[in-house]
Amino acid sequence: REGSPCTIFVGNSLLRLDLQNVNSEFDRKTVERAIQVHHLGTRLNLGSREDTLINKLLFQGEQDMRDALGIFARHETELDEEYIEDMCHSLNLGEVWFEFRQKYLDSKKD
Structure with a gap:
């Protein structure tokens, strides 16, 4: 459907691109x-780790939540958590962020 988000799968790789409108x-x-990144001679503008994680929390699909967990687990020490928290609060996702982060931190204790 025109104007709807979509996902592009790149060949047989694990690379997926989630595309959406600016709304x-x-x-x-x-x-x-x-x-900005360059891939195969093409310049691509990709969302930051923080913004991508927030988008995943916004959509809250099963795959989105797995993706968010992967982003958080791989880049935990590099993420600007203050920005994430501020944006989540402004998007009415404060509780979602808190629960997501707490669940991840609890899983590390096990």
Whole structure:
């Protein structure tokens, strides 16, 4: 459907690209904070780790939550948690962020 988010799977690799429109102030911030990478001679603007994680929490699909967990687990020490917390609160996701983070931290204790 036109205007709907979509996922592009790149060949037989594990690489997936989630595409979506810019519809909100958060989407605009995501574009402003985008990180440029070059892949196969093409410049790509990708959402930062923090913005990608927040987007996953926004959608809250089963795969989105697994993706968010992967981002958090791999980049925990590098993430700007203050930014994530502030944005989650502004998007009414404060409780979702708190529970997500707590569940991850509890799983590390086991």
